[in-house]
Amino acid sequence: MNATHYLADWRPFPYQITETRLEFDLAPRATRVRSRIGFVRRGDGDLVLDGAGLKTLSLAVDDKALPLSLAGDGQLIIPAADLPDSFTFEAEVEIDPEANTALEGLYLSGGIFCTQCEAEGFRHITWYPDRPDVMAPFHVTINSDMPVLLSNGNPVEEAPGRAIWQDPWKKPAYLFALVAGDLRAVSDSFTTMSGRKVALNVWVRPGDEGRAGYAMESLIRSMKWDEDVYGREYDLDVFNIVAVDDFNMGAMENKGLNIFNSKLVLATAETATDGDYERIEGVIGHEYFHNWTGNRITCRDWFQLCLKEGLTVFRDQQFTSDMRSPAVKRIHDVQTLRARQFREDAGPLAHPPRPDHYQEINNFYTATVYEKGAEVIGMLKRLVGDEGYRKALDLYFERHDGQACTIEDWIAVFQDATGRDLTQFKRWYTDAGTPRLTLTEDWADGRLVLNFHQETAPTPGQPEKPARVIPIALGLIGPNGDEVLPTTVLEMTEPAQSFSFDGLGARPVVSLLRGFSAPVTVDREIGADQQALLLAHDTDPYARWQAGHDLALDGLILRAGGRDGGEDFNRALAGVLADAGDDPAFAALCLSLPGEEEIATAISARGGIPDPDAIHAARRAQMLDIATTHETALARLYDAMAQPGPYRPDAEGGGRRSLRLASLAYLSRLDGGARAEALYRTATNMTERQGALEQLIAAGRDKAALADFAAEFGANRLVMDKWFMVQPLRAAPDRAVARARELAAHPDFDWKNPNRFRALIGGLTANHAGFHAADGSGYDFLAEWLMRLDPVNPQTTARMCSAFETISRYDAGRQAHARSALERIAALPGLSRNSSEMVTRILA
Numbered sequence: 001m002n003a004t005h006y007l008a009d010w011r012p013f014p015y016q017i018t019e020t021r022l023e024f025d026l027a028p029r030a031t032r033v034r035s036r037i038g039f040v041r042r043g044d045g046d047l048v049l050d051g052a053g054l055k056t057l058s059l060a061v062d063d064k065a066l067p068l069s070l071a072g073d074g075q076l077i078i079p080a081a082d083l084p085d086s087f088t089f090e091a092e093v094e095i096d097p098e099a100n101t102a103l104e105g106l107y108l109s110g111g112i113f114c115t116q117c118e119a120e121g122f123r124h125i126t127w128y129p130d131r132p133d134v135m136a137p138f139h140v141t142i143n144s145d146m147p148v149l150l151s152n153g154n155p156v157e158e159a160p161g162r163a164i165w166q167d168p169w170k171k172p173a174y175l176f177a178l179v180a181g182d183l184r185a186v187s188d189s190f191t192t193m194s195g196r197k198v199a200l201n202v203w204v205r206p207g208d209e210g211r212a213g214y215a216m217e218s219l220i221r222s223m224k225w226d227e228d229v230y231g232r233e234y235d236l237d238v239f240n241i242v243a244v245d246d247f248n249m250g251a252m253e254n255k256g257l258n259i260f261n262s263k264l265v266l267a268t269a270e271t272a273t274d275g276d277y278e279r280i281e282g283v284i285g286h287e288y289f290h291n292w293t294g295n296r297i298t299c300r301d302w303f304q305l306c307l308k309e310g311l312t313v314f315r316d317q318q319f320t321s322d323m324r325s326p327a328v329k330r331i332h333d334v335q336t337l338r339a340r341q342f343r344e345d346a347g348p349l350a351h352p353p354r355p356d357h358y359q360e361i362n363n364f365y366t367a368t369v370y371e372k373g374a375e376v377i378g379m380l381k382r383l384v385g386d387e388g389y390r391k392a393l394d395l396y397f398e399r400h401d402g403q404a405c406t407i408e409d410w411i412a413v414f415q416d417a418t419g420r421d422l423t424q425f426k427r428w429y430t431d432a433g434t435p436r437l438t439l440t441e442d443w444a445d446g447r448l449v450l451n452f453h454q455e456t457a458p459t460p461g462q463p464e465k466p467a468r469v470i471p472i473a474l475g476l477i478g479p480n481g482d483e484v485l486p487t488t489v490l491e492m493t494e495p496a497q498s499f500s501f502d503g504l505g506a507r508p509v510v511s512l513l514r515g516f517s518a519p520v521t522v523d524r525e526i527g528a529d530q531q532a533l534l535l536a537h538d539t540d541p542y543a544r545w546q547a548g549h550d551l552a553l554d555g556l557i558l559r560a561g562g563r564d565g566g567e568d569f570n571r572a573l574a575g576v577l578a579d580a581g582d583d584p585a586f587a588a589l590c591l592s593l594p595g596e597e598e599i600a601t602a603i604s605a606r607g608g609i610p611d612p613d614a615i616h617a618a619r620r621a622q623m624l625d626i627a628t629t630h631e632t633a634l635a636r637l638y639d640a641m642a643q644p645g646p647y648r649p650d651a652e653g654g655g656r657r658s659l660r661l662a663s664l665a666y667l668s669r670l671d672g673g674a675r676a677e678a679l680y681r682t683a684t685n686m687t688e689r690q691g692a693l694e695q696l697i698a699a700g701r702d703k704a705a706l707a708d709f710a711a712e713f714g715a716n717r718l719v720m721d722k723w724f725m726v727q728p729l730r731a732a733p734d735r736a737v738a739r740a741r742e743l744a745a746h747p748d749f750d751w752k753n754p755n756r757f758r759a760l761i762g763g764l765t766a767n768h769a770g771f772h773a774a775d776g777s778g779y780d781f782l783a784e785w786l787m788r789l790d791p792v793n794p795q796t797t798a799r800m801c802s803a804f805e806t807i808s809r810y811d812a813g814r815q816a817h818a819r820s821a822l823e824r825i826a827a828l829p830g831l832s833r834n835s836s837e838m839v840t841r842i843l844a
């Protein structure tokens with residue numbers, strides 16, 4: 001059984017560190033790490049240090065050797081009675097970076113030494129209080145013949161074979177980083193608001209220098225934006241980013257030395273899509289913004305993870321919104337939230353943004369902590385206003401700089417800066433589950449009464465769900481399409497509450513939850529005509545898109561249930577297509593039908609059992625109808641949105657390409673893939689290339705294009721990840737598992753590389769009807785690969801277990817197959833703590 005950690009058990013660490021000095025002798029199989037750590041007592045208790053997989057060679061306190069037998073399994077405990085009030089602890093350990101396939105601690109990626117210490121990786125490097133509330137300045141010496149030697153902070157000394165780095169800002173161990181390798185820099189500089197010049201480097205492998213320019217531009221934009229919008233200035237002389245190919249996550253905000261998954265750094269028009277470029281800009285921003293929200297102010301314990309992640313996601317969303325299109329960004333974020341977080345909240349893995357217990361913290365880097373954590377801040381901002389938000393953030397930085405904080409600290413700055421009581425609001429942090437907001441309306445004599453109900457279903461461990469404060473932004477649209485009430489924010493605090501609007505001439509349509517003002521699901525009576533009216537006239541772009549989306553979803557659900565549906569949406573699209581050219585990105589969003597997973601979720605939320613094959617067929621039929629009805633307009637758009645000049649990875653160009661590809665998806669239902677084939681051959685950018693390839697796969701006309709793609713990009717890992725991903729993703733459902741199996745046998749399926757593993761296996765799990773094949777073959781395939789990966793890389797394995805989190809919504813046959821697959825995983829001898837926690841929660 002795994003041990004469970006509880007928030008209630010947190011106790012302060014009874015020592016303070018004055019300085020952490022580390023010296024590394026790097027060698028692939030046997031790296032020596034010598035540490036010298038100055039401690040000062042500040043409370044009662046033994047000195048407890050964490051360590052994992054270390055070969056301990058020597059231990060000492062104040063130059064007096066300690067018995068090696070003190071180093072236990074995971075912990076080293078020195079009784080308080082044996083320690084003076086201030087002392088130096090020293091250790092020498094040996095570690096094996098080459099054997100480190102879990103990619104946690106010090107490891108090798110393509111010959112580059114690199115580290116990953118969040119959350120608890122530092123204990124794989126040496127004995128240390130590996131907890132975020134223990135902060136210290138670090139002094140790091142690296143001995144190695146690698147040409148580039150990097151660590152946190154500022155360089156103190158650089159000589160062949162040796163480098164010394166000093167980080168003056170105290171930090172917890174999870175922000176430590178070290179990199180050593182044959183790397184090349186793309187360099188630039190940034191002058192901060194107070195006039196300090198900062199050297200900037202993006203480090204890549206030789207040959208990749210031409211692909212790092214966009215990352216550098218994004219970094220400079222991020223630094224400027226954080227000064228302009230949050231008044232935050234960078235605080236070291238250098239800022240380094242390193243791209244590595246083997247990485248469990250997206251990127252890591254180590255102080256002054258961010259380490260990135262190379263897919264979030266490297267891009268050219270020919271190899272990266274618009275989505276890749278947008279993600280690069282967003283994640284570069286995210287990691288940079290962590291310097292203040294995460295590093296200067298960090299978390300007291302890992303239960304508070306959303307303190308830094310929710311806030312930093314919120315900040316990177318604002319950044320992208322400012323750099324690109326606010327409407328499109330908001331709609332994308334809502335789509336992601338629904339697809340990932342609502343799904344999590346509705347299943348066995350549901351947990352609050354601030355959980356109060358966990359077994360393995362790595363399993364809590366979730367959509368709830370990140371994306372819902374960001375939504376909660378968006379609500380706070382809406383409730384206290386822009387000025388209140390700015391005041392609260394200023395106070396947060398002023399009051400807590402240099403500290404390790406809690407959600408309580410965060411809420412307190414909002415209360416103190418604005419005078420608002422946030423007791424009820426705090427439930428958003430402590431309670432799991434997505435509230436369901438129900439609206440019924442009464443209309444008489446020019447008066448509209450809106451009756452709201454809120455209800456949240458029980459989640460694991462939380463049977464009772466008291467009412468939350470829900471900011472409901474709404475407007476009213478008159479029957480002629482005029483806005484009769486501009487955006488107004490209602491604050492719902494009770495389980496049931498009514499609001500009325502008087503003096504209205506004719507009954508308006510409510511434009512509800514504008515800007516997606518709260519992360520709730522909405523249940524309301526609304527006719528197709530009213531939805532079409534909103535789609536045509538709403539002044540709020542999110543609400544406008546949502547109206548069309550709901551209309552489409554209703555039609556698809558009817559069709560999946562074997563009934564007629566979808567004509568209303570089909571008709572309403574005429575208007576969208578007519579002015580598509582005015583805002584191509586928005587039109588593309590309106591044209592894109594809800595995905596199969598979303599349809600399944602909606603069916604299940606309405607009490608039905610989703611049939612993946614019927615959903616797939618319904619969606620295809622709806623696409624064919626739309627294509628047939630609007631062929632002329634779609635064909636015109638497809639031609640009009642052709643690449644007008646050189647590729648530019650900006651919002652405008654991306655918008656045109658997204659509309660072109662949305663049109664192509666429909667037209668391919670009519671032309672059997674002829675346009676896609678032509679586009680595949682002529683496209684000069686990866687956005688169109690990949691878009692065309694996906695249509696060819698869906699149309700079963702992919703052989704030549706796939707061979708050509710592999711021939712052209714075979715040497716480019718990141719591009720080949722796309723090749724491995726789109727095939728299982730876009731294959732017809734009855735062929736998806738077979739396709740995935742073939743690809744898994746391909747010599748280039750380097751499954752120990754997390755990007756490659758996620759591309760192929762994740763591509764299949766994202767093919768809804770393919771993965772949920774009635775015979776259980778999708779589940780079996782996933783289980784097989786998870787069992788293979790678990791001993792090698794538990795973190796990536798455990799994250800992918802969540803593909804099973806929705807099984808209880810399907811029929812008994814599928815459930816039985818999925819359960820038996822999960823039980824096989826559970827029974828794997830030596831199953832990691834990571835995966836065992838996930839499987840147990842899903843099976844519970």
Ligand code: PHE
Nearest residue numbers: 118119249250251252253365
């Ligand atoms: N803290 C990183 C981020 O949010 C994510 C991360 C977590 C990376 C754990 C690696 C390991 O950007």
Ligand code: ZN
Nearest residue numbers: 286290309312
């Ligand atoms: Zn983050």
